[in-house]
Amino acid sequence: MPAQTQPPQVGRWLWTCRAGFEPHLFEELAWAGMAPRLLGEALVESDSQPGLVPAFARAAWRVVASLPPGTPDVQADAAARAIVSLPGTAPWVLQSFTPDSPRGNTLAAVAEALEAAVRTRLPSERLLDDAARARESGARLVTLCVAPDGVTAVGAVSAREALSLAPGGRRRMRREVESPSRAAMKLEEALDGLAFEPGRGDVCVDLGAAPGGWTQRLVARGAKVVAVDPAKLMPELASNGRVKHIQESAFSYAPEEPADWLFCDMAWRPLEVAQLLAKWGRRGWASHLVANIKLPMKDKNPVLLRVRHTLVEEGGWEGLTVRQLYHDRDEVTVTAHRLR
Ligand SMILES: C[S@@+](CC[C@H](N)C(=O)[O-])C[C@H]1O[C@@H](n2cnc3c(N)ncnc32)[C@H](O)[C@@H]1O
Structure with a gap:
């Protein structure tokens, strides 16, 4: 410098x-x-x-x-x-x-x-x-x-x-008073950059959902959410009729039917998360992807290269965007889609 x-x-x-x-x-x-x-x-x-x-x-x-x-x-x-x-x-x-x-x-x-x-x-x-x-x-x-x-x-x-x-x-998002976590602003900023967003009746799977900031923002848009996380959700989400909480690891979860959207904010190793998202792509389990990939390591670009490669070559995800958004810290936000 x-x-x-x-x-x-x-x-x-x-x-x-x-x-x-x-x-x-x-x-x-x-x-x-x-x-x-x-x-x-x-x-x-x-x-x-x-x-x-x-x-x-x-x-x-x-x-x-x-x-x-x-x-x-x-x-x-x-x-x-x-x-x-x-x-x-x-x-x-x-x-x-x-x-x-x-x-x-x-x-x-x-x-x-x-x-x-x-x-x-x-x-x-x-x-x-x-x-x-x-x-x-x-x-x-x-x-x-x-x-x-x-x-x-x-x-x-x-x-x-x-x-x-x-x-x-610097895309500052308004902090929603009812939102249970800061993470919600990362999702709002990511959705803001897309041509369209999840809406009424869409089925969304949220991997690493707890305590529920993302799930809450999706439910507020009228979507149905399958929230996958071993940790607890906020009580008002756990009792919400449009939220189904699967209290297990995302690595062992398989959806009963394909979802419209796959969201992922799991605090887990990026290459393993990329493999998991690639599996969702390959199996046609979701059409749209929004994922936050954690990059706590010093050498971030080599890891990102492998994440990109895994998502595109092994997962068949298309239109991949990878950006560190204003609300992202040691992490980047990935968006992609896949036509079933
Ligand atoms: C950053 S938090 C997610 C915040 C959430 N998006 C929100 O808006 O409230 C990371 C979450 O990943 C979850 N997690 C870590 N490993 C997981 C796994 N194997 N399967 C599912 N969730 C996992 C943790 O339990 C934690 O709740």
């Missing part, structure tokens, strides 16, 4: 990740031949975007300007000039972020002020306020990165290619 944050180079790609995971993101980009460079906490730069989305990336942009230190007005003028000279007529969604690290987070107010100053300098008819509509509007995400050591940059990416529509990829 450089002692001081390095400014990104114009024309290259700027990536951000969870602080502490820069070496893993760097390694993924290096393996893909993208000539990465560590810029500082939560920031990595590369030549271009690899075909396979790096699991440890939260968001990425092509760098359109690297702003020298200056007064807020001078920086806002320079950022606005760079944005206005972007080719094309796509609407802009203007955002700002700071690296998600203790030092980066102290700059949140500076980033907000710069964003506000740049906004006033841009033609208002080009600005789209609602990031949720960015993809359907063919908009471009234009992002101001305000990092420690006076590093400020402007990046842009088409919303349709963007890894996340949230500033800096």
Whole structure:
């Protein structure tokens, strides 16, 4: 890690990740031949975007300007000039972020002020306020990165290619008061990234379900849930008519009939979990998969490679996505589907 944050180079790609995971993101980009460079906490730069989305990336942009230190007005003028000279007529969604690290987070107010100053300098008819509509509007995400050591940059990416529509990829989910565990937010974020989600009457199997955060969110959507976990569920779930608790190991459980969705948040060794999920795929026991894979080991990428290989080659799972979501810690979220 450089002692001081390095400014990104114009024309290259700027990536951000969870602080502490820069070496893993760097390694993924290096393996893909993208000539990465560590810029500082939560920031990595590369030549271009690899075909396979790096699991440890939260968001990425092509760098359109690297702003020298200056007064807020001078920086806002320079950022606005760079944005206005972007080719094309796509609407802009203007955002700002700071690296998600203790030092980066102290700059949140500076980033907000710069964003506000740049906004006033841009033609208002080009600005789209609602990031949720960015993809359907063919908009471009234009992002101001305000990092420690006076590093400020402007990046842009088409919303349709963007890894996340949230500033800096920080997709904060509202904490539901009735939700029994923090884990529920991981599920909400994972479902938010899918084209469709489980609904009324869908049969969901939840492996490693206790105490029941995921099961609760699925039941709230009207789904029927088979919750498999030797541990106890929250009492209100255990007595819910739409929840069947199978109090045994997921490794010995076999469904009576195929499910629509397979969920898995088991605290267990990743390669063994991948084998189990591959068995579900091979046997056609579920059509859609959402799984949280724990990666407590130091060398995460070699394990992830094997997890991917097992799910696709041995399980026949398709459309695999592997991402460390904002709410994921030492873990990644996998989604996939399989047509029965
Ligand atoms: C992180 S917690 C799951 C949290 C849950 N998704 C929620 O939202 O409340 C991990 C769970 O995996 C379960 N687990 C570990 N090994 C298991 C196995 N072989 N079969 C089923 N569950 C297992 C543990 O009992 C624990 O409840």
